[in-house]
Amino acid sequence: MSVVESAAVIGLGLIGGSVARDLAVRGIRVSAYDADSSQLEAAMRDGVVSAALDASLAGVGDVELVVIAVPVDAALVVLRRVAAIASAPGVHTRLVTDVGSTKEKIVAQASAVGIGPIFVGSHPMAGDHRSGWRASRAGLFQDAPLYLCAPTDASADAIADITTLWRELGARTIEIDAHEHDVKLAWTSHLPHMIAATLALSLTQGGVGRSELGPGGRDMTRIAGSSPEMWTAIAMDNATAIDATLAAAEREIRRFRTALRSCDEQGVRGQFVAAKQWFDAG
Amino acid sequence: MSVVESAAVIGLGLIGGSVARDLAVRGIRVSAYDADSSQLEAAMRDGVVSAALDASLAGVGDVELVVIAVPVDAALVVLRRVAAIASAPGVHTRLVTDVGSTKEKIVAQASAVGIGPIFVGSHPMAGDHRSGWRASRAGLFQDAPLYLCAPTDASADAIADITTLWRELGARTIEIDAHEHDVKLAWTSHLPHMIAATLALSLTQGGVGRSELGPGGRDMTRIAGSSPEMWTAIAMDNATAIDATLAAAEREIRRFRTALRSCDEQGVRGQFVAAKQWFDAG
Numbered sequence: 001m002s003v004v005e006s007a008a009v010i011g012l013g014l015i016g017g018s019v020a021r022d023l024a025v026r027g028i029r030v031s032a033y034d035a036d037s038s039q040l041e042a043a044m045r046d047g048v049v050s051a052a053l054d055a056s057l058a059g060v061g062d063v064e065l066v067v068i069a070v071p072v073d074a075a076l077v078v079l080r081r082v083a084a085i086a087s088a089p090g091v092h093t094r095l096v097t098d099v100g101s102t103k104e105k106i107v108a109q110a111s112a113v114g115i116g117p118i119f120v121g122s123h124p125m126a127g128d129h130r131s132g133w134r135a136s137r138a139g140l141f142q143d144a145p146l147y148l149c150a151p152t153d154a155s156a157d158a159i160a161d162i163t164t165l166w167r168e169l170g171a172r173t174i175e176i177d178a179h180e181h182d183v184k185l186a187w188t189s190h191l192p193h194m195i196a197a198t199l200a201l202s203l204t205q206g207g208v209g210r211s212e213l214g215p216g217g218r219d220m221t222r223i224a225g226s227s228p229e230m231w232t233a234i235a236m237d238n239a240t241a242i243d244a245t246l247a248a249a250e251r252e253i254r255r256f257r258t259a260l261r262s263c264d265e266q267g268v269r270g271q272f273v274a275a276k277q278w279f280d281a282g
Numbered sequence: 283m284s285v286v287e288s289a290a291v292i293g294l295g296l297i298g299g300s301v302a303r304d305l306a307v308r309g310i311r312v313s314a315y316d317a318d319s320s321q322l323e324a325a326m327r328d329g330v331v332s333a334a335l336d337a338s339l340a341g342v343g344d345v346e347l348v349v350i351a352v353p354v355d356a357a358l359v360v361l362r363r364v365a366a367i368a369s370a371p372g373v374h375t376r377l378v379t380d381v382g383s384t385k386e387k388i389v390a391q392a393s394a395v396g397i398g399p400i401f402v403g404s405h406p407m408a409g410d411h412r413s414g415w416r417a418s419r420a421g422l423f424q425d426a427p428l429y430l431c432a433p434t435d436a437s438a439d440a441i442a443d444i445t446t447l448w449r450e451l452g453a454r455t456i457e458i459d460a461h462e463h464d465v466k467l468a469w470t471s472h473l474p475h476m477i478a479a480t481l482a483l484s485l486t487q488g489g490v491g492r493s494e495l496g497p498g499g500r501d502m503t504r505i506a507g508s509s510p511e512m513w514t515a516i517a518m519d520n521a522t523a524i525d526a527t528l529a530a531a532e533r534e535i536r537r538f539r540t541a542l543r544s545c546d547e548q549g550v551r552g553q554f555v556a557a558k559q560w561f562d563a564g
Contacts, residue, residue, distance in 0.1 A: 125496045129561075187488040192481060192499035194538055197557035199477050201537075202530040204560045206469040211564050214407045216505040217474035223498040225561035228554035235550050239542040246542075248484040250535050255483075256476055257528050260521040268517050272510035275479035278486045279411075279507035282493050 002026050002168065003161045004064040004095065008053060010078050012039045013227075014127055015099045016069025017048075017136025022169045024048045025138055031059055035070075039133040057081050061091035065165070068098040073233040075100050076109055083113035095161050097122045101185060101230075102237040103149040103178040116153035120162040121178065123147040123185070124171055129225040142170035147185075149178040186241035193223055193231055194246060200224035284308050284450065285443045286377065288345040290335060292360050294321045295509075296409060297381045298351025299330075299418025304451045306330045307420055313341055317352075321415040339363050343373035347447070350380035355515040357382050358391055365395035377443055379404045383467060383512075384519040385431040385460040398435035402444040403460065405429040405467070406453055411507040424452035429467075431460040468523035475505055475513055476528060482506035 005028060009020045012034040020043060024030050031051035034040040043049040053059040060066045060082055068078050075098050086093035096119045098106055103121045110119035126144040128135075146166050150159050163173050176184070200221050203210075210221055235242055252271070259267030287310060291302045294316040302312050302325060313333035316322040325331040335341040342348045342364055350360050357380050368375035378401045380388055385403045392401035408426040410417075428448050432441050445455050458466070482503050485492075492503060517524055534553070541549030 128497065184490075184494075187485060187490045188494050188499060189496055191484065191488075192495065192502045194535075195477060195481050196498070196502060197554055198531055198534040198538065199474060200557035200560045201534040201553060202473060202527060203469060204556065205530045205534075206473075206527060208466075208469045209563060210561060212466075212470050213474065214471055215410065216478070217470060219501040219504060220474045220478060221561065222501060224557045226554075226558070228551055228558050231554050232547060232551040235538075235542060235554075236545070236547050239545070243539055243542045245484060245488060246535055246539050248487045249480055250532060250539070252480040252483040252487075253476075253528050253532050253535070256480065256517075257525055257532070260517060260525045260528075263518070263521070265514060265518050269510055269514040271483060272479055272508075272513050272517075274486065275482035275506045276508070276510050278482045279492060279503065281491060 002028055003165045004028060006031075006063040006092070007065040007067060008032060008060045008063045009049075009067045009069060010053075010057065010060075010082075011068065011070035012043050012049070012133045012136070013069060013131050014135040015124060015140075016067065017043065017133045018126070018138070018140035019067050019069060019099065019169075020048050021136060021138040022141065026168065029063075031063060033057060034133075042133045058085060061085045061088060061093055064092055064094050066093060066096045068096070071230045071233040072100040072102050072106065072237050075106055079106060079109055080113055083110070083115045086118065087114055094118055095120075095158055097162055099124055101189060101234045103147070103181045105237055107149050107151050107178040111151040111153050116151040117155045118158050119151055120154055120158050121149040122162065122166065123149070123181065124166070125189070129223045131227045131230070139170065141166065144171050146171035146173050147181050148173050148175045149181050150175070182238050183241045186238055186245050190234060190238060190242045191245040191249065193226065194235070194242065195249060196221055196224040197231075284310055285447045286310060286346040288313075288374070289347040289349060290314060290339075290342045290345045291331075291349045291351060292335075292339065292342075292364075293350065293352035294325050294331070294415045294418070295351060295413050296417040297406060297422075298349065299325065299415045300408070300420070300422035301349050301351060301381070301451070302330050303418060303420040304423065308450065311345075313345060315339060316415075324415050340367060343367045343370060343375055346374055346376050348375060348378045350378070353512045353515040354382040354384050354388065354519050357388055361388060361391055362395055365392070365397045368400065369396055376400055377402075377440055379444055381406055383409075383471060383516045385429070385463045387519060389431050389433050389460040393433040393435050398433040399437045400440050401433055402436055402440050403431040404444065404448065405431070405463065406448070407471070411505045413509045413512070421452065423448065426453050428453035428455050429463050430455050430457045431463050432457070464520050465523045468520055468527050472516060472520060472524045473527040473531065475508065476517070476524065477531060478503055478506040479513075
């Protein structure tokens with residue numbers, strides 16, 4: 001017996017699609033919407049989604065759980081629409097979450113649009129560079145760390161229910177303040193993505209294709225294949241924190257360059273030794 | 283029947299140790315030297331190396347093939363010693379190679395010390411972040427691209443023999459001019475390593491441990507665990523070409539930062555789209 005019996009998933013990409021699969025497997029009735037109708041049709045054909053919502057999202061009032069799984073800029077728009085429906089009398093909606101990589105803005109907006117008590121933001125650390133329904137899979141959240149960010153006016157019931165739900169899907173939930181989350185993620189996730197893109201762009205300048213790289217270089221550029229739309233939205237949402245992390249990277253590159261240009265072998269070694277110490281510390 | 287019946291491997295790390303294993307498996311008598319006697323003892327205990335050379339390397343005159351597998355700065359010193367021995371009358375040495383990640387200096391030095399006709403530089407693209415005898419393994423070179431850089435005075439026999447030998451070990455040999463190799467590798471291998479170290483050092487500044495990263499960030503920092511000695515030697519050897527690649531990376535980071543700070547969403551998207559185009563091109 002799950003926490004909910006019905007859910008709506010808005011956005012059937014890698015994360016949203018995988019949530020839909022995991023819910024359906026557990027006997028939860030899943031309706032869904034995707035702006036790309038081919039994604040929605042595929043999910044229905046695969047027997048995961050049993051009902052299609054239209055662009056008005058009016059149907060979310062008929063389900064208990066709403067999962068917003070669109071890029072973080074679009075998520076703010078969807079949240080406003082969902083809030084308008086979920087605030088009406090007589091609806092079944094009693095739990096709303098999202099799965100975006102930034103949390104401060106959406107958590108603040110949940111309170112601002114009056115659904116703070118039934119909203120808890122989620123961020124499963126389970127994405128990769130692929131996207132779309134075809135990249136989604138059951139079991140994606142097994143053992144994945146998952147951040148939960150509650151608005152100040154979230155209800156204890158909402159927090160308890162979303163926690164139970166994600167744990168049923170195998171995730172390891174971590175409650176964290178939304179602002180703290182965004183600063184932390186700027187380092188742990190957004191910076192690596194910006195650096196992967198930086199390396200890809202540099203290699204473009206050098207006229208070097210990905211097939212010419214060794215295994216190390218290929219690993220380092222894998223996430224450069226991520227969705228530009230999704231990452232543009234994340235970068236703009238968390239621009240200040242990300243800029244601070246890029247400033248650190250720029251300093252370290254300059255340090256390398258200064259040492260190389262002055263034949264400062266000790267300087268170069270110091271950088272590599274410190275990098276390996278960080279690596280060895282795990 | 284192999285190209286040679288006896289070989290000496292100088293340096294029993296990941297690459298040298300794997301060469302020794304692959305040669306021994308094919309019935310070639312392998313002697314070896316490693317400045318760390320515990321590595322040498324382990325290789326003898328494992329039945330791969332049948333005779334230990336002393337630090338004078340005098341024994342290389344008794345074998346047909348010499349493989350220099352030490353960091354690229356030490357390799358120049360070892361090559362000089364090997365040349366002095368191999369140039370003496372009556373020795374068996376008729377083929378000398380190295381396995382370093384930079385080639386211009388060692389190829390020029392081979393000619394300068396008079397063993398150009400029997401020297402061909404090798405660079406197997408088969409390393410990873412591990413090092414030492416214990417990281418070595420048979421079959422490491424199977425399907426690995428392997429650059430061959432011959433001095434201008436190399437003999438056709440030497441080039442043919444080293445090519446045959448590496449192909450027996452499964453490598454895909456590619457002949458290339460040594461200078462061209464170093465410029466190319468600055469982009470395809472050295473830049474990714476410097477960027478992995480840069481990311482590690484940035485995360486150190488941010489107080490973030492490797493265990494806090496997602497799969498993408500972990501992949502991106504794996505080669506930050508590489509040997510500092512080996513990579514300091516490579517960086518100093520190829521400093522000018524590497525500096526040019528780091529200049530490109532610095533420019534791309536600045537471009538991201540400028541766009542983020544001026545809320546230039548189109549600018550940020552343009553960067554991500556170009557990075558993905560490069561990725562999709564393969």
